[in-house]
Amino acid sequence: MDEPKVTGTKPKMSTTRKILLILGFLSTLAAIALITVAVTQNQPLRKNIKYGIVLDAGSSHTNLYVYEWPAEKENDTGVVQQVEVCKVEGPGISGYSQTTEKAGPSLVQCLRQAEEVIPAEQHQETPVYLGATAGMRLLRLENKDAADKVLSSVEKTLRSAPFSFQGARIISGQEEGAYGWITINYLLGNFKQSGWKKFLHSLKSISETSGALDLGGASTQITFVPDEISPESPQNLLYFRLYGKDYQVYTHSFLCYGKDQALQQKLAWDLQSAENSSLFDPCFHQGYQRTISMSNFFKNPCTSIEEKQFPFSQLHIEGEGNYEKCRRNIQILFNKTNCPYSSCSFNGIYLPPLQGDFGAFSAFYFVMNFLNLTSDVPFTLDEVASAIQKFCARPWHEVKLQYHQIKEKYLSEYCFSGAYILSLLENGYEFTTENWQRIHFLGKIGSSDAGWTLGYMLNLTNMIPAEEPPAPPLSYSSYVGLMVLCSLVLVARSLFPTSS
Template sequence: MDEPKGPGISGYSQAVQNASRSLQHCLERAQEVVPQQQHQETPVYLGATAGMRLLSLDNRHVAMEVLSAVENKLRSSPFNFQGARIITGQEEGAYGWITINYLLGSFKQSGWLNFLPKLTSIKETVGALDLGGASTQITFVPEQEQSESQENSLHFRLYGKSYNVYTHSFLCYGKDQALRMKLVRDLQNAETGRLQDPCFHTGYERNVSIRDLYASPCTANYKQSLAFPQLHVVGSGDYQACQTRIEELFNKTSCPYSKCSFNGIFLPPLQGHFGAFSAFYFVMNFLNLSAESSPAPLNSAISTMKNFCSRPWSEVKAAYPQVKEKYLSEYCFSGTYIISLLKTGYGFSLETWQQIQFLGKIGSSDAGWTLGYMLNLTNMIPAEQSLMRPLSHAGYVGLMVLSSLVLVGALLLGWCIFRKPRCLRKGIV
């Protein structure tokens, strides 16, 4: 599972007619995988996430044009197109949680356990951590039943069990938009168009359009008049300084609840294990911090980031010639941002960090929100557990035969004891 290449459909706001082309490769691949005789009966849905949510906030008319362009493309495909829409951040978090728990088998219990609900505990669910370019989500089942913030609470009934789930989606806190926000905050004290940035490697340079920086709803509040049209970013490669600037993005000054993550958003105490996927996995996997058997301790992750960020750009570029420059140049920022988000934003400690598993796939399926979206739309997860036989048909037959033999043996034994046949009586003298 590789990091996605190219922009999402929201990236075509300036060339709406090209938005449909972004799906071409995906559709061609689907036609190869799905047998041709099943094309017409295979449903296709499109769910757009944070990039389109931001575009809709900025210009709803353009967002609808982009959505219409991709809808037309999907209608012309050989598949059974069922619709396209922009999903909410809450839905995105919930579908990610459903996906990983469905793939891990957390929702189901064996047939025997269905008959002993009070004597056994159902397998604990796993929390979901999702990170994209424009938003990030945290979703899990907290210990406390009652939520202090109903807008962050969802109720599911799956396979006969009820789940009260906490979820929140932070729009603008995906790794790409977070970088934008950091840059515009850094610009507030800039007197020239040159910015020394510790989140890029020493020797790396980049020109960024001021107009593009402020084009996102995430940075609109920081907009100011500047004497220069471009920002010239020069890397200095310092993890600690980079972390300090990133942590300024998380407002921890006020909390109207018993506990918050950041920006005054309610967060119950973290509970259980978590699966971290999408950009969480892509970045940590690149940095060799996503070992499936045992995740690297937090201190080791920080040490790895310090060493990676301090490497000169020329050395990094020579070591990874196959990686596109845009992605390679931002791994120092992205890795530092992930650690800061999980540690400072969500409050994972040295101990609870070990409960995070960075997931690319579960079995042969991708970890992410899309499978949960499809499962929901196609009603593949029932609210109630179907009646399952603890034994197979052959097992039942064998058990019935054995029970019959035992019963017959017991009757014979009782008859022999209470009405002894003549052959078993003692002889009369």
Template sequence: MDQPKGSKLWKGTRPKYVIIGFLLVGAVIGLIAVAVSQYHPSTRNHKYGIVLDAGSSHTNMYIYKWPAEKENDTGVVQQIDVCEVEGPGISGYASDVGNAGPSLKHCMDKAKEVVPERKYRDTPVYLGATAGMRLLRMENASTAKSVLSGVEATLRSYPFNFRGARILSGEEEGAYGWITLNYLLGNLREAIWPSFLPRLFARPGTIGALDLGGASTQITFEPNQDTSGSSEYMLNFHLYGKTYSVYTHSYLCYGKDQALRLKILNNVKGSSTARIQDPCFLKGYERTMNMIDLSKNPCTARSFHPKSFSILHIEGTGDYEQCLAGIEDIFNSSGCPSSSCSFNASFMPPLSGQFGAFSAFYYVMSFLNVTEQPMDEVIKALKAFCSKSWAKVKADYPKIKEKYLSEYCFAGTYVISLLGKRYNFTKEKWSDIRFLGKVRDSDAGWTLGYMLNLTNMINAEQSFLRPLSYICHICLMVVFSVMVVLLVVVGYVIYRKPKCLKKEAI
């Protein structure tokens, strides 16, 4: 029986296809293997760090991870977990010191689950206390010391490498927040922010940081003008091979919680009765306050004058304009000893560049849904919110805690006063602010900056040794790439061989 025409040609070419196919698959596998093995990090070389942010109202625990091979002596740190400690901040345990440390156990137990057991002994743990503890230290230094001692005892009981618990200065808090923000946005190390993603900030260089807590507020940025005459406001950092000189200042007692107390104190001064009306609270809202809270608080004690009543009754009237006027009175804008000031005779150079506002700045603007709105729209939203009744607001936001919900009118108005009139973010400059909660899955705040700075003091493990030298890696990548291209071309030529080159089957 005759064979079909062309069968001899197929038999003659089949081995070629098989050989070329094997070589092509091998070349592709080799190319992928060289690329992956060269850049795949070893999990053994990851380091971990734990930072506890002991704020005035609550404590958060952050867990960070970075590769042992550091870049320019600073670890490439990323946040991998966060845990909110139940209860108040550690300063809230002033009258119950014994429970300050145990309050952290739930989150520290969680840290044992997140950090690999073999890394426990090499994982540093730091606790940084902020404005709440700064105020407690001013009020009662021995109590503040006892609270920190109790916290240290609990943290030492865990198998991690406890490095200390201390009270940060306001300037440190502001500067570390600046580091966090610029790190996450890729301004300290360009490779952090992928080039194909749009940037949140268009201008080159670093951006300023605006932080608002419960007891203090901070502003930090790189000034354009010479500030050599005000060196006490300047801090220097060396990160990723560069040195940064930034202006930073912290205003203790001007966090949103303490600022509210300052305003209430002003209301009490002009009243002879135990009942006052406050335009910063919504209509129909009522609150009582023990006068001891004003007489013993370091932020209000100096200006407090004893009254005949011990309990203060506050009734809300809900009026933005009157609230703004009352807030203006808590700032002192006179007596600037230098060329330019913010308030309370504190030097501040002219604003430069763009700014990121986080913590309570973000939470308040996010609640009002105005994080991306111009100043006029923010004020419009505030006026509308402050004019609502307390009953309506409670019905509209049933899941928000009463303490926060009742203070949003005040907090939003305070943000306008602080940023607009004290920091000089005018309507034109308001667009330079971006309100940020998280950037690249990491919280904006001082803790990551603290961790980044501390990695300069942590000895690196043995660096991860790549299987190939740089030259050898490049050569193999080129060889395998050329092989893939050549084999594809040869296979195509054989398959589509011109008729003039084919032998007629007999």
């Protein structure tokens, strides 16, 4: 048999294989082109930043906040963030009731700081708002003329700054509560839900929000969405439509129940039974002494109902450091006897059953943070009470030595404040051992302070739409990811064709 001839030429590549190879090569090129285009073409444009300024003129001091946000995302939730906070030197603006013309100039230094943070070419278009809270509400009650003069003085200063002046006014307690609630829920991303959370909530037709607890120097607010809305106290109910959802919110602001005014109220009560100009106070540390002038004590609307004549002009207070006695002493501020509604907090004020989680900020946070009671894993009510009890029992000289860097005004009052916070939450609002751990003490959320100012600005600049703004189905990163994945599948498919 003839052997087959061995030739020197290689076996020829089949035409199909050649075509497949070319196709594979072209697919790789196409995939690379696609990825390059996806990454470069769809890159977000350089951010055009906008700014806004809000001054929080509180009873104890004024803070100036600068916020920024990308202009093109104005109506998204969670895009506005705090970039600067400046603490104004000296007292709150209500502290200038005797020297009203000095209220405005006190703000100048912080306004200069804002000028440095915001690019000069944007100064003119940057809105500036000032909202005054309980200190000015009290001054208005006590001396309307002085309150008006203080506001004129701050308006004059704000108008002379290079920003766009949008108003300086006393906000109501209701607004303070509502804007605090808006701020924390905006920052926590509770208004707009994405993905499975949105699906889950649409099934249950609910939208979980967090309640807000604000404790200032002169007033305190409680705001939350109750389980059931009862029409019995319409003045405590607010209606919002935000991002396409309706919210019925309960809010109440207690004037004179901020921590400084609560202390004044307590002293006014203690004075009723004082026999001479010396008073032992269980809410101050043992060894602590303070002298109070009686001349203006009862001019304050928070203490004036307790007014009585005393044969001394100065009151000497001496600390006893007794937590239990202090709690009993504070109890008198919460009148639980008369409730014209189905349920009340205190002083005959309607309060629906507590519902959900609460964010507690301002002095709730300052005090609990000082006492090391704000860890991520919440402490039980008993643990909190026992920590405050131990702190109150420490002698003043020891406390002062350990915390020498803390202002004496703050330090001397943390025992009273801790006891007051527990009384307000436990006796006033009736938080129990069961729902205590639903209170989260928070100072900041991300880079922004928890408080009413952000919500106030969002509302006044119309940055929270009533309806959900249309959004692309995929985010930029998901879009690029999907493109890359599809391209890789395409390449793999062409390089390893399945022979059929």
